[in-house]
Amino acid sequence: MITGEYHNSLDEKGRILIPSRIRNEIAGNTLVLTRGIDRCLWLFPTDEWTKISQGLMESTSLFQSKALMIQRRIIAQAQEMEIDKAGRINISPALREYAELEKDCIILGIENYLELWSESEYRLYLEATEPDFQAAAEELGDLIKF
Numbered sequence: 691m692i693t694g695e696y697h698n699s700l701d702e703k704g705r706i707l708i709p710s711r712i713r714n715e716i717a718g719n720t721l722v723l724t725r726g727i728d729r730c731l732w733l734f735p736t737d738e739w740t741k742i743s744q745g746l747m748e749s750t751s752l753f754q755s756k757a758l759m760i761q762r763r764i765i766a767q768a769q770e771m772e773i774d775k776a777g778r779i780n781i782s783p784a785l786r787e788y789a790e791l792e793k794d795c796i797i798l799g800i801e802n803y804l805e806l807w808s809e810s811e812y813r814l815y816l817e818a819t820e821p822d823f824q825a826a827a828e829e830l831g832d833l834i835k836f
Contacts, residue, residue: 691715692799697809699793704786705778706795712804713777721779721804724768729811731781731789732764733804739768781806 696709708721722739726732734742743765750757771779781791794809807815 691801692804693801694799696797696799698795698797700781700786700791700795701778703780704783705774705780706797706806707776707778708773709797710777712797712799713773716773719773721771721773722768723771723779723781723785723806724764725785725788726805728815729789729808731785731791731806733779733806735802736770738802743768 692712692715694709694711696712698707698709700706713719716735718736720736722734722736724732724734746757746760746765750761752758767785769782769785771781773779785791789806790808790811791806792808796807796809796812798805798807
């Protein structure tokens with residue numbers, strides 16, 4: 691299980707260090723990197739990516755415009771990245787531009803995948819979604835009993 695919030699910097703070559711705690715939870719040394727929703731990048735261990743991409747392809751049709759949009763923006767953009775000996779992955783210029791990654795970044799562990807955010811974009815996202823978060827938490831209170 692991959693969890694936690696980590697603050698790391700993107701270097702001048704577009705590489706970011708994957709924290710050792712996360713690397714220890716990943717089978718192998720490869721992550722699949724793709725566009726996420728909300729201007730972040732998604733990083734999946736290869737086995738999780740296989741499940742996601744196969745599920746998307748099997749549940750959609752080439753004749754559905756919304757399905758094609760998802761396939762083009764998420765599946766077509768996906769890149770396998772090997773974690774180097776220093777624990778870093780290289781992020782392509784196109785994906786850095788999409789997520790507005792510059793220097794200060796946040797990596798979020800969300801159980802079976804990661805999100806990579808520009809620190810400033812993540813802070814803006816948190817502020818903008820606070821009212822929705824409060825409402826969602828209220829709804830979950832009815833569903834989840836401790």
